[in-house]
Amino acid sequence: MSSVNATIQLITRAEAESAPASAGTCSTELAAGPWEYDAAEAAAGAPAYGPGASSEDVAPAATPRQAQIPAEYKQASDEELHERIVAAKRTLGDRAVILGHFYQRDEVIQHADFVGDSFQLANAALTRPDAEAIVFCGVHFMAETADILSTDEQAVILPNLAAGCSMADMADIDSVQECWEQLEEIYGTEPDAEGRVPVIPVTYMNSSAALKAFCGEHGGIVCTSSNAATVLEWAFERGQRVLFFPDQHLGRNTAKAMGVPLENMPLWNPRKDLGGNSEQTLEDARVILWQGFCSVHKRFTVAQIEQARIDHPGVTVIVHPECPMEVVDAADSAGSTDHIRKAVAAAAEPTTFAIGTEINMVNRLAAEYPQHTIFCLDPVICPCSTMYRIHPAYLAWVLEELVEGRVVNRIVVDQDVQVGARVALDRMLAARP
Numbered sequence: 001m002s003s004v005n006a007t008i009q010l011i012t013r014a015e016a017e018s019a020p021a022s023a024g025t026c027s028t029e030l031a032a033g034p035w036e037y038d039a040a041e042a043a044a045g046a047p048a049y050g051p052g053a054s055s056e057d058v059a060p061a062a063t064p065r066q067a068q069i070p071a072e073y074k075q076a077s078d079e080e081l082h083e084r085i086v087a088a089k090r091t092l093g094d095r096a097v098i099l100g101h102f103y104q105r106d107e108v109i110q111h112a113d114f115v116g117d118s119f120q121l122a123n124a125a126l127t128r129p130d131a132e133a134i135v136f137c138g139v140h141f142m143a144e145t146a147d148i149l150s151t152d153e154q155a156v157i158l159p160n161l162a163a164g165c166s167m168a169d170m171a172d173i174d175s176v177q178e179c180w181e182q183l184e185e186i187y188g189t190e191p192d193a194e195g196r197v198p199v200i201p202v203t204y205m206n207s208s209a210a211l212k213a214f215c216g217e218h219g220g221i222v223c224t225s226s227n228a229a230t231v232l233e234w235a236f237e238r239g240q241r242v243l244f245f246p247d248q249h250l251g252r253n254t255a256k257a258m259g260v261p262l263e264n265m266p267l268w269n270p271r272k273d274l275g276g277n278s279e280q281t282l283e284d285a286r287v288i289l290w291q292g293f294c295s296v297h298k299r300f301t302v303a304q305i306e307q308a309r310i311d312h313p314g315v316t317v318i319v320h321p322e323c324p325m326e327v328v329d330a331a332d333s334a335g336s337t338d339h340i341r342k343a344v345a346a347a348a349e350p351t352t353f354a355i356g357t358e359i360n361m362v363n364r365l366a367a368e369y370p371q372h373t374i375f376c377l378d379p380v381i382c383p384c385s386t387m388y389r390i391h392p393a394y395l396a397w398v399l400e401e402l403v404e405g406r407v408v409n410r411i412v413v414d415q416d417v418q419v420g421a422r423v424a425l426d427r428m429l430a431a432r433p
Helices: 004-016 034-044 071-075 078-095 118-126 140-149 173-187 209-217 228-238 248-257 279-283 302-311 325-330 337-346 359-368 392-403 415-430
Strands: 096-101 114-116 133-137 155-157 200-204 221-223 242-245 287-290 316-319 352-356 373-376
Touching: 004 359, 071 392, 078 096, 078 392, 096 118, 096 392, 114 118, 118 133, 118 140, 133 140, 133 392, 140 155, 140 209, 140 415, 173 209, 173 242, 173 279, 200 209, 200 228, 200 248, 209 221, 209 415, 221 228, 221 415, 228 242, 228 248, 242 248, 248 287, 248 325, 302 316, 302 325, 302 352, 316 325, 316 337, 337 352, 337 359, 352 359, 359 373
Parallel strands: 096 114, 096 133, 133 155, 200 221, 200 242, 242 287, 316 352, 352 373
Antiparallel strands: none
């Protein structure tokens, strides 16, 4: 099976030649090298997420940007880049470890020492304490988490600094602190008769180190899509309510499955006073949901599930809990990327799976399990914009710089932020499903 990148190249070529294409992509600009997006943003004087699922999301002014990499990497063929990465890895040996997120393009994943979700990869890095460099082929918040959990002597490297996360950017520290102050004015700070404080902050792993530190400093915790229910149980034991950010869908889907009524889960719009709610609504709240979302998982719809069931009778539909509630309700099951992977691996008989998560992972599962029929619910090929900015050219560049004794694109979290963030992460590590 062709990689997502190869398929996009074919689609783009077919469109240029006015030839029929077997599939479509949300943006033919995905066929270009990410350095072209870097140059366009530099010329515009403003950051952006690039083509793909997050192309319509607005990047904050402080979003990191990537400077141009040397021309030799941009001009190298796929084969040459592959050979240079292999050679650099061989030279570096155990001095460097490469982590590849499930959503990365195949051309990068093939070089990863570990493949997994953000939490799994952060833990994988802990198994290599002697590695001088941790090259994280993911997005910015993942590299931050790796820096927090790794030793001070290890350098965490993000091959392309522009690989951020639009969902993570939807909740910034200033907006969350302002929200917290407004909630304290309504709830006060005194615990109830059972010792539960008025509200506990819970941040999804897909958030900045600053927000993880905020949770650590305010009695809160970090969650993943794998342990969100366990974390909410932890929070409800300690608090009367939960402030959940930045992804509203993971929070809503998890709390709903635990029996929390929808009317007790108001949405907080950071651009409005009291998040756009009345004081009574917030008094009655059990979970206050931040107005954030994942642009990849927002693309999945109930109509796509209905079409999959028409086209493939008996299909098993599995979606990620970052999908809207209606999509999760219409699916056969919902769970983290690891849940999806394990569900496919556990199928003893040939099965047809329609999967609602990032296309690179779905495509890879289809190649890995050819006995099954596996396809993405969204018929349009539209990868995660920011993950797609990690290209083999950037990986070759950072590795060859390491061979020469130079560390580029290092991600460093301030020590004062690390302290609070580590508290929240340690609480998460202890909250096992």
